[in-house]
Amino acid sequence: MTRRTGMRSLRVAMIGQKGIPARYGGVETHVEAVATRLVERGHEVWVFCRSRLRPDAAAAAEIEGYRSEGSAPAYRGVRLAYRPSIPTKHLDAATHTLLCALEAGRLHDFDVVHFHGIGPAAFAPFAKGPGRAIVSTFHALDWRQVKWGPRAKKLLRRGEARGARASDAVIAVSRVMQAHIRDTHGVEAEHIPNGASAPAQPGQGALARWGLAPEGYLLTVGRIIPDREIHTLLEAFAGVEGPLRLVVVGSEQPRTRYSERLEAMADGRVVFTGEVFGPALEELYRHCLVYVLASRVEGLPITVCEAMAHGRPVLLSDIAENHEVGGGSAVYFKCSDSNALRDQLRVLIEDEGRRRERGAAARERAHRHYDWDDITDRIESLYYRTLEARRRDGR
Helix, strand or coil, rough: CCCCCCCCCCCCEEEEECCCCCCCCHHHHHHHHHHHHHCCCEEEEEEEEEEEHHHCCHHCCCCCEEECCCCCEEEEEEEEEEEEECCCCCCCCHHHHHHHHHHHHHHHCCEEEEEHHHHHHHHHHHHHCCCEEEEEEECCCHHHHCCCCCHHHHHHHHHHHHHHCCCCEECCHHHHHHHHHHHHCCCCEECCCCCCCCCCCCCCCHHHHHHCCCCEEEEEEECHHHHHHHHHHHHHHHHCCCCCCEEEEEECCCHHHHHHHHHHHHHCEEEEEEEECCCHHHHHHCCCCCECCCCCCCCCCCHHHHHHHHCCCEEEEECCCHHHHHHHHHHEEECCCCCHHHHHHHHHHHHHHHHHHHHHHHHHHHHHHHHHHHHHHHHHHHHHHHHHHHHHHHC
């Protein structure tokens, strides 16, 4: 891939993510996919990362494409700028983002500073400068999550408002979020979704680690938090007879009573893998019988995009964001209703023809709507258009 003909290369900073390579969640997966593609097009990209998550020498040596020597660590050509934070639940992201925004605004000649998340976008004013475009991507309306108390929710809402109004351009990963930004803040956001990619032929070696067989398990992937309704999935799965297994990929950090509750609910057919990334996760996607997401709160779930890209039938709770990502290719059940989920699971498990049809439709939908190269095209175009608008306005 190359940048657009006749356009100069850009210096881009990305702020708000924990870091890359993606080992933490959907935002990091998004940033890695876009940042590495921008570098392939000839742009210089810095991804600001939290120092406490920097891999040690042994771990770094195991990461393909990671260069740790010298003062400029990099991953697949992306410059990694490790900066500190105050590592508590409420201060980790905020302190890190403030420091990075100040640095990006004062010490480097960036053309674009791109914030990821509504909380980080609150710090957009600190990165402003002449001739520089400030872009913010809203990945999810985080104040909806149950883990935040009233004060934290209020601060997140305030940060969302500031980020929407202080940015030169706002990206919404879903139509639902795009409408929310317009109706709540009077800002017209650009809709650019998340994406997915799938290797042509992932292996099967990782399945043996958990005693799994191809199409012998259901799969769900994501942070283990109450919003994901994993308890509803476990209740439903308990009513599914037979040797089929359920694989739950993800972790809860710091650990709370919710994880203990899930483990107490699970029977011997349930496998909690902890965090899984890279080729092993690709194998789990490719060989699952059905991918399930029971969430009541989402942005535009990358895990669903990835399962669809692998041609897997997807079974989703009937929230608006899931309907948006799955369209007519997915099967849906009433959110938080374990009986409805159990019934749909039984239908899909017993009907191979329906699984094949839905899997093929899912793959086609992912290819048509959630291609990372197309998404990078659209983000790159937005950068150039925003910079041109600033130039015309004399800013």
